[in-house]
Amino acid sequence: MGHVIGIDVGGTFTDAVLIHSDGSMASSKTPSTPPDYGEGAKIAIDLLAKQLGTSTRDLLTETNYVAHGTTSSLNALVMGNVPDVGFITTKGHRDSIYIMNVEGRYLGRPQHELQEIVLQDKPRAIVPHRLAREVTERIDRTGTVIAPLDEDEARTVIREILTHGVRAIAISLLWSFRNPTHEQRLRELVAEQDADVFVAISSEVSPRIREFARNATTIMSTQIGPGLDLYLTELEARLRREGLRGSLLVMQSSGGSVAAGEAAATAITTIGGVLTGGVVGCVRLAERLGHRNIIATDVGGTTFLAGIIVDGEPVRASQTIVNQFPVNVPTLKVEAIGSGGGAIAWIDSGHNLRVGPKSAQAVPGPACYGAGGTEPTNTDANLVLGILPETGLLGGERPIRIDLAREAIRIRIAEPLGLTIDQAAAAIHAVQNAQTADLLRKIVVESGHDPRDFTVYAFGGAGPAHCAAFAKEVGVSEVVVPLGAVASAFSAFGLAVSDVVLVREQSDPMAVPFDPARVQAGFEALEAAVREAIDRQGLSLDRVELHREIDMRYGVQLSEVTTPVSAGPIDQAAVERCAAEFERRYAQLYGQGSGFREAGIFGITLRVRGVGLLDVTPTFVGVGVAASEDATEAIISRRQVCLDWTKGFQDTPIYNYRLLKSGHVLKGPAVIDVPTTSVVIRQGMIGRIDELGNLRIETNAAVVALPIARKAA
Secondary structure, three states: OOEEEEEEEOOOEEEEEEEOOOOOEEEEEEEOOOOOHHHHHHHHHHHHHHHHOOOHHHHHHOEEEEEEEEOHHHHHHHHOOOOOOEEEEEOOOOOHHHHHHHOOOOOOOOHHHHOOHHHOOOOOOOOOHHHEEEEOOEEOOOOOEEEOOOHHHHHHHHHHHHOOOOOEEEEOOOOOOOOOHHHHHHHHHHHHHOOOOEEEEHHHHOOOOOHHHHHHHHHHHHHHHHHHHHHHHHHHHHHHHOOOOOEEEEEOOOOOEEEHHHHHHHHHHHOOHHHHHHHHHHHHHHHHHOOOOEEEEEEOOOOEEEEEEEOOEEOEEOOEEEOOEEEOOOEEOEEEEOOOOOEEEEEOOOOOEEEEEEEOOOOOOOHHHOOOOOOOEHHHHHHHOOOOOOOOEHHHOEOOOHHHHHHHHHHHHHHHHOOOHHHHHHHHHHHHHHHHHHHHHHHHHOOOOOHHHOEEEEEOOOHHHHHHHHHHHOOOOEEEEOOOOOHHHHHHHHHHHOOEEEEEEEEEEEEOOOOHHHHHHHHHHHHHHHHHHHHOOOOOOOEEEEEEEEEEEEOOOOOOEEEEEOOOOOOHHHHHHHHHHHHHHHHHHHOOOOOOHHHOEEEEEEEEEEEEEOOOOOOOOOOOEOOOOEOHHHEEEEEEEOOOOOOOOEEEEEEEHHHOOEOOEEEOOEEEEEOOEEEEEOOOOEEEEOOOOOEEEEOOOOOOOOOOOOOOO
């Protein structure tokens, strides 16, 4: 058996992890190289080869597969840096993407923003009005053609869209998931006029009921599909030239990979791939550390991503939200905001300080990079506050200049708000901590859980600088910061150990009691489609597991709860067990007694998740044991650091993470310098190094239970 490589291409840095057949690991990190992100991936592999004392060609020749994940597509959507695309829908329904099902003002917003109704607004239109067009056709809910497609009109519409210079068109028609023939014919008509135009149809991207979410999902997939297709084609060709004989896989939101050649057709499934890799990595590490409930947080250069693990299993969802638009993607429950290390600090029209979602990315980068960036970012603020070393990042390979950071903060933030530069930097740091805590609270509570029952795992270049603050904010008492062999590339590690996962789904609304034969036939068709897709991956798998699910809801409700269905023949008893499990899960999410069976129970969407298990078993190597808890020997310097403006700058010990050993105890305030990040232990907190070299921070977050006073009336 050869080895496997995981590559995480972020907006700012590119990470790689190699796992040998014996389980040993190596990692590398390098700045990303936009617009040619593939060059950064190649450099990361070159660095791995250099570490191992071999050539890149020999390394890739012996590689079974490369598992790749990228945040570039997600970053593009979050920041709105996507090309215009055309949109074709059923006549009379174009404006559904602008009306937004009355959800546009509140989807994805934190609770405190929901309370400020006057300040709420819809996001920028997902498609310009001039590019959203209608065609005459109609299919009803049974899949019967009521009005045939007017092909002459369709040709005219397509021609007019193409005159605007768009190179991609999204097609989403009413009830197309019940009968896709009109969508398929429209794709053929586009090809007749220009075969090179990228086309995505909703019956393949999102075969689910409800037009707005299906429209939005198809449009977003179309916005990123052509770029992803070009990137993966060029990357695979580059790796083949360098000697790769194995497969190139792409990580998906569902928690597993798919062959690169199939990824672009449903590009939207890849947007959460990198954090998904981080969640999978957390599952593997948690198995060693004994944690069952985990909040996985990845703060990269551009985005802050969070996912959760409950009782050892990642929490899944059938939908996520990007920029206040619903996205129909079977996914690990992951949420994202534009709040990474490169998130730009700015002042809005109400004179309020904001951080993100716009990012400086790798080019030009934060102002302190000295590469032409003039807008202040989280990274600039952390440098001014002393959290980051003035000697540079990546072990000094990325020089940074504090004078440029201070100047950017002075001009853009401090002077407009009447603050000193240090106060403005502290304010940026505080806003970052607050909005990331909001996201954690939202994702955990909305899944029906209490954040106090969880442990935070923090990774990514900017995560360790903020994790202690946002964890304490939501009541989490322990934070784990991986500092072992793959600490600098934890998401890439997760990519390398992920399995192949393929999902097929189909909306088929029905009321309980379901017709068992109808449900059985639906699952069998989806299982056949999953097995066929897995066979196309060209990989040697240990085995394939198939998991069945139904999205269910009570009558007159709109939100579904995903409910597992046992394998084997579907009979009436299986249907009743499924309904009972739905009611149990509903009560867990919304409270005991909140269900109302008398309204009826409905199954909406059938889903099959196929998991092709790959034989990859990493070995976590322990670190040396300290002679005592005293970690003074690991202190390399002291500097003035401000972690809380109410306490100001404090003389703070700076530790070298390579000198820390199992059993060392660090009392805050303290900073651990790692070539790829800085880890902060705030005042009043304690950090302990475990047997694998990970840092475990005790935040001392606690909720005091007040005694209940009872008086006789």
